Amino acid sequence: MTHLAATEIPRAFLWKGDHLALLDQTRLPTEQHWLMLRNLEEVAEAIKMLRVRGAPAIGVAGAYGAVLAIRNAWKDQSAEASDWLNGFLEITEALRQTRPTAVNLFHCMDRMDRVARVFVEDARGTESGMKRFDPAAAAERLESEAVAIHREDEELCSRMGSHGAELIPDGARILTHCNTGAVATGGLGTALGAIYTAHLSGKKIQVYADETRPLLQGGRITAWELFEAGIPVKLITDSMAASVMADGKVDLIMVGADRIAANGDTANKIGTLGLGVLAKHFGIPMYVVAPTTTLDPALASGQEIVIEERKADEVRQFQGQYSAPPEVDVFNPAFDVTPGEFISGIVTELGVHRPPYDFRTLMAGKG
16 A cells, blocks of 8 residues: 655646646546646536535636636737726636535635736826736736635645644544545645644544545545555445444544535535534534635525535436436435534634634634
């Protein structure tokens, strides 16, 4: 079994200046295929089709996609500032529409919008009148912001990993759901980042990875990541989680998040709510690991979180073959919401937060 150093852990994407090299996660684990994305349509398709996934990774990829799109839209060296800005705002709005639940994407698009507006305002008149607006310079400024977002996510992952690893005792048996590793973020990962950090510090741990139906991100990606990193992992079906907990084989549950409301209610991959109910029943601590960019203090509770529904064939098919009647009706929400009261602690780059949660106060203080 391969034992990777932290610097060798696989990455979701690489920024190349004129394109975004992106690991196609739909082909994992059997093939590590890199896509070369050069325009808005290709980046938007990659996000919609889960070629890149994980709330932090979606946000970073979206920022790079916005840079590629504005460069393609304004290749000449002259433009009206207002036209350019309106065009950029249309680009970021199109990217927001690709995945409605993960809030990181919205935060990143809002941040890119602010930079664009400031650049336009700075380019407006001096005492001698309007300065010539330079689309190329504007795109360079936006590229710098996208790179900064990426680097900041790397730092957030490192800090979350350190805080989360402190919750993992030596010899711990950890249950996780979906994928929260390096390919789901711009850095080391969220929940898996904490597990990586604990492993690299010398702690002996055992991970149970839910396969995570219907798209098997736990089986295809988490099991692959952990196996390659030399971390003991046992893959289980989602329906086995209750039995594994009942047998006393789980010491803690550690998952990620796509959006967290002010009261700690957490939207994460479908099936996470079931783990929260089981954790409460069996008295097992459940931790959510996510950056403050995943917090949405504007939402009072999880009831306000928009849940994405995906295509029926994701459920009706398995590996491209129908495993159910092709015409059967399907309900396929991509996420569910776990009440904050079921969560023992929410780990951000700022530390471990305990219930009752009040993220409006936290974020107001951070601002």
